[in-house]
Amino acid sequence: MKGIEINGISKTFKDTKALTDVNLQLEEGKIYGLLGRNGAGKSTLLNIINNRIFQNEGTVTLDNEPVKENEQVLSRFFLVNENNLYPEGMKVKEAFFWGKEFYPDFDMEYADKLCKVFELPKKKKIKNLSTGYQSIFKNIMALSVNVPYVFLDEPVLGLDAYHRELFYRLLIEKYAQNPFTVVISTHLIEEVTNIVEHVIIIKNGQIIKNESRDDILNDGYCVSGPAMMVNAYISGRETIGEDTIGGLKTVYLLGKPDDVLPDGLEISSMDLQKLFIQLTGV
Amino acid sequence: MKQELDQEKPIFIQIAETIEDGILTGAFHEEEQIPSITEFSVTYKINPATALKGINLLVDEQILFKKRGVGMFVSKGAVQKLKDKRQSHFYDSYICKLIEEAKRLGITSDDIIAMIERGFVQ
Amino acid sequence: MKKALKYQLSELKLVFICYFAILLFIFAAGFIGLSIVKINIGSGSVSIGMSGAFVCLITGICIFSEHFLMLMQNGFSRKIYFKSSLCTIGIFSVVFAVAEGLMTKLIQVAALSYKNIKVNTSIQMIFPSLHEKLDGTAGFLMNMLLTTLMTGCLFLLGYLVAGIFYRLPKHFKTPFAICLPVTLFVILPLICGLFPSAWNTFVDMLLTVMGINSNNLILTFLFFIITFILLSAASFAVVRRAEVK
Numbered sequence: 001m002k003g004i005e006i007n008g009i010s011k012t013f014k015d016t017k018a019l020t021d022v023n024l025q026l027e028e029g030k031i032y033g034l035l036g037r038n039g040a041g042k043s044t045l046l047n048i049i050n051n052r053i054f055q056n057e058g059t060v061t062l063d064n065e066p067v068k069e070n071e072q073v074l075s076r077f078f079l080v081n082e083n084n085l086y087p088e089g090m091k092v093k094e095a096f097f098w099g100k101e102f103y104p105d106f107d108m109e110y111a112d113k114l115c116k117v118f119e120l121p122k123k124k125k126i127k128n129l130s131t132g133y134q135s136i137f138k139n140i141m142a143l144s145v146n147v148p149y150v151f152l153d154e155p156v157l158g159l160d161a162y163h164r165e166l167f168y169r170l171l172i173e174k175y176a177q178n179p180f181t182v183v184i185s186t187h188l189i190e191e192v193t194n195i196v197e198h199v200i201i202i203k204n205g206q207i208i209k210n211e212s213r214d215d216i217l218n219d220g221y222c223v224s225g226p227a228m229m230v231n232a233y234i235s236g237r238e239t240i241g242e243d244t245i246g247g248l249k250t251v252y253l254l255g256k257p258d259d260v261l262p263d264g265l266e267i268s269s270m271d272l273q274k275l276f277i278q279l280t281g282v
Numbered sequence: 283m284k285q286e287l288d289q290e291k292p293i294f295i296q297i298a299e300t301i302e303d304g305i306l307t308g309a310f311h312e313e314e315q316i317p318s319i320t321e322f323s324v325t326y327k328i329n330p331a332t333a334l335k336g337i338n339l340l341v342d343e344q345i346l347f348k349k350r351g352v353g354m355f356v357s358k359g360a361v362q363k364l365k366d367k368r369q370s371h372f373y374d375s376y377i378c379k380l381i382e383e384a385k386r387l388g389i390t391s392d393d394i395i396a397m398i399e400r401g402f403v404q
Numbered sequence: 405m406k407k408a409l410k411y412q413l414s415e416l417k418l419v420f421i422c423y424f425a426i427l428l429f430i431f432a433a434g435f436i437g438l439s440i441v442k443i444n445i446g447s448g449s450v451s452i453g454m455s456g457a458f459v460c461l462i463t464g465i466c467i468f469s470e471h472f473l474m475l476m477q478n479g480f481s482r483k484i485y486f487k488s489s490l491c492t493i494g495i496f497s498v499v500f501a502v503a504e505g506l507m508t509k510l511i512q513v514a515a516l517s518y519k520n521i522k523v524n525t526s527i528q529m530i531f532p533s534l535h536e537k538l539d540g541t542a543g544f545l546m547n548m549l550l551t552t553l554m555t556g557c558l559f560l561l562g563y564l565v566a567g568i569f570y571r572l573p574k575h576f577k578t579p580f581a582i583c584l585p586v587t588l589f590v591i592l593p594l595i596c597g598l599f600p601s602a603w604n605t606f607v608d609m610l611l612t613v614m615g616i617n618s619n620n621l622i623l624t625f626l627f628f629i630i631t632f633i634l635l636s637a638a639s640f641a642v643v644r645r646a647e648v649k
Contacts, residue, residue, distance in 0.1 A: 031329055052476060052648040074479035085477035085648065087415070087470040102407055102478040169324045176320035176330040194293055194328040213329075214292065271289040 002063055003027040003181070004049065004149065009058035011044055011205075018044045019205040022058070028148060029179035033196035033213070035189055035272075037280050041205040042185040043081060046151050050079040062149075075103070078145045080138035081153035086126045092137055093122040096144075105146035114140045114170065118163065131158035139167055143174055149181045156188060164188075168195060189273040199272065203280045213272070220270035221257045224250040229264050241278035252278045293328055297336030305345065305360050306368075312356045316346065343367075408480050408488035412471050413495065419463050423456050423500065427507050431514075456500055460555050464562020467492060468570065468643075476648045486643045490636060493559040501551035505544060526551050531619055546621065553628035560635035567642035 004026040011019040019041045026032060036042045047053045049060050051067060051074055060067040067073045086095055092115070100106040115122050118136045120129075126137060135157050142150050156164045172195060175182065186192055199216050201209035209216060220240075223233055227249040234251050241252040252274065257267050270278075287296050304310040319337065323330040337354055340346040345360045357363075368375075384394055467489050475485045508525050525547040528534070565584070572580055596603045608617070615623025 047648070051481070054645065054647060069481040069483060071479060071481045071484055074481065077479060079477075083648070085473035087474050090474075098411060098474075098478065101410065165327070168327050172323045172327060172330065173320060176323050179330075193289075194287065194326070194332070197329050197331050217292070269290055 004067075005059075005061045005064075006045075006049065007059050007061075009045070009048060009055050009060065011041075011048060011053070011055050017205055019048070019055075022202075022205075022207055024200065024207065024210065026149070026181055026183065028181050030181055030198055031175060031196045032181070032183045033189075033192050033199045034183055034185040034202065035199065035276055036185075036202035038187075040202045040280070042202055043153055044205075045202070046079060046081065046153050046183070046185060050074070050077055050151060052079070076147050077149045077151065078103075078142055078147050079151040079153065080142050080155065082157060084126060084134060084138075088127055089125060090127075091123055091125050092120065092129075095126060095137070095141065096122070099141055099145060103145045103147060107144050107146055111140055111144040114143065117166065117170075132160065132163065135159055136163060136167075143170060147180070149183075151183045151185075153185045154187070155184065156186070156191070164191065168192075171195070189276055190271070193272040201276060201279060208279060216275065217269065217272065218256070220252065220254050220275050222250055222252055222268045222270050222274070223257070223261070223265055224248065224268070225265040229262065233262065233265060240275075241281065287326055287328070293326075294332050294335035294339065297322060297326070297328070297333055298339045301336070301340060302345070302364050302368075305356055306364055310356050312358050312360055314356055315349075315352070316354050316356060318353055405484050405488050405491075408475055408484055409491055411475070412467065412488055412492040415471065416463065416467070416492065416496070419459065419466075419496075420499070423459050424503065426456065426459070427503060431507055431511060456504070456555070457558055460496075460500070460558035461562040463496070464493070464559040464564075465566040466562075467559070468563050468566035472570070472643070472646065473648060482643050482646065486640050489563065489639075493556055493563070497552045497556035497559060500555045501548045504551055505548050509544075526554070530616060530624070531621070534619055534621075550625065550628065553625065553632060557628060557631050557635060560632065560639060564635055564639045564642065567639055567646065571642055571646055 004024075006022055006024040006026070009019055009022040010017070022041075022045060034042050034045070044053070048055045049067065051069060054068070062073045062076070065073050067077075096106075096108060096111050099111070100108055112122075114120075118133075118140065120133060120136055120140065126134065129137060135155060136159065139152070139155050142152060142155070156167060159167065168191065171182065174180075184192055184196065193213065196213055199209060199211060199213050200207060211219070223230060225248070227244065227247050230249040230251055234253070237253060239251045239253050243250045252270055261267055287293055291299075301310070301316060304316070305312075310316050317325075319330050319333045322328070322333040322337075326333070337346060341348060341354075343363070344357055345363060346354050347357050348354055380394070384390075471489065472485060475488075476482075480488075505525065525544065527543065527547040527550050528539075530550075569577060569580060611617045613623075614627045615621065615625075
């Protein structure tokens with residue numbers, strides 16, 4: 001099977017079970033959204049896939065080759081997360097230099113162009129950059145390495161709205177020209193809803209949703225109206241959440257709505273963020 | 283032409299409608315090229331696969347056609363095809379909702395007709 | 405592994421330069437000093453051996469703390485990183501040994517006019533009774549070999565300590581960072597002073613194992629080779645399961 005296969009991955013830190021029996025497939029050339037609340041296990045999973053930490057159980061393979069400690073495979077991955085693993089004293093342009101040395105397809109011209117676009121000073125030491133600019137630097141690296149599997153753990157941490165928008169546009173442009181696999185782990189669900197093709201939701205170390213974005217959005221809807229009418233409608237149906245204000249009630253349901261709703265009730269689609277909140281809430 | 287996408291309708295349908303609007307308003311002329319998938323996806327910040335889905339909808343309806351190695355073009359006669367399509371959907375898209383709201387507010391069909399006539403005069 | 409090695413050697417350029425600068429400084433200072441004090445200062449032995457000891461330890465620490473994370477970010481496995489580190493250490497050890505050897509020779513030539521000053525190589529410092537035997541080419545080569553081994557062990561020691569420190573859970577790190585220098589510079593000298601006989605016995609045992617008591621060169625070499633192997637094995641065990649969080 002082409003792509004990354006994650007089988008039965010479990011990871012325990014001291015007495016906390018961070019991941020339990022995670023099974024996933026990451027195909028080539030698709031953009032994935034990895035969503036989960038704080039502490040759900042997203043970063044742990046990305047770290048395991050990228051050989052940064054070791055799983056207690058399970059395997060990760062790429063095209064049936066094990067990933068662990070295998071640089072043939074690892075040379076085709078690139079992970080950026082909040083950790084800065086570049087040495088004290090290394091400047092941005094030195095990092096680019098080594099990027100080119102380690103990744104033969106690294107596009108130096110593109111990296112330079114992005115530095116100008118983001119106004120990132122290349123002569124500055126990475127550790128001296130602000131949080132936002134450290135994110136920008138890492139994102140430029142991720143966009144310039146040209147490897148088939150790129151993992152972005154909270155790529156827009158600390159970025160202002162202008163830079164966030166710029167980053168998304170650049171990512172889409174790069175992807176449109178030459179599709180590669182991107183896994184974006186983020187809290188800003190609304191911003192990535194339209195960018196991702198496939199959504200994976202993690203809750204308490206387990207995958208609770210693993211579907212295409214279109215399927216997930218088709219599979220939920222909201223019904224709102226006077227509380228009594230809504231209650232009558234939902235009897236016998238399973239809801240995943242509800243909001244009440246005064247006499248008005250909104251319920252969130254999975255599945256497809258009936259073609260005709262009783263008068264007085266309004267139906268609306270459930271966006272990914274709403275679905276996420278309802279599914280991952282306590 | 284829409285500049286923002288909402289969450290009510292699937293994105294690819296909104297993309298298709300945006301292109302249709304462009305054709306109907308003359309922004310895109312028949313037998314002329316429309317923006318590329320890259321341009322659409324970057325402008326609207328959407329996944330290129332979604333943009334492609336929307337475009338393919340119109341290709342299936344023969345509103346657009348693909349020139350290999352060049353891009354997407356507006357078909358000859360697309361404007362008329364779109365007008366016909368939208369006219370036949372006009373009742374479902376606009377009239378039904380209008381009547382629903384009118385009934386809610388107690389507006390009679392005579393009132394509506396009078397309003398429509400007034401609207402066309404202005 | 406070539407790319408990793410290239411990176412590690414290039415990042416340690418500064419260390420190379422500093423070390424040679426130190427050596428040159430010692431040479432220059434010694435030369436100038438001797439020229440100024442042209443009186444008979446009695447006989448004495450000097451050696452520049454292991455002047456880089458401290459540099460070696462610190463560099464060993466750097467090789468772990470700076471390079472490990474960078475190479476993990478760029479898709480290298482721990483095995484390759486370790487192999488590359490070992491090569492780096494090997495190369496540096498040889499270079500340092502050669503540099504010291506040549507510098508000693510230079511100083512010997514410069515000190516020829518000072519009949520009472522003996523300039524020794526490191527090996528001659530350790531085995532003073534074999535001084536004459538170790539004067540020729542064979543002695544010079546043995547000196548380089550021994551220096552290489554000793555330097556390598558020092559590098560590895562720094563590397564191992566850095567690795568252990570990295571892998572310690574947070575609440576052990578500070579105690580470890582405090583205990584190590586305290587043990588070396590406070591506790592050890594205290595033991596030395598309070599229990600001189602026990603300390604002497606210990607030192608005696610150590611010198612016997614190292615072959616120094618018996619002037620057994622083969623034993624000395626064996627000691628350092630085994631130490632190097634043990635330190636390598638320990639370092640690999642530490643690196644193998646080091647996680648990047």
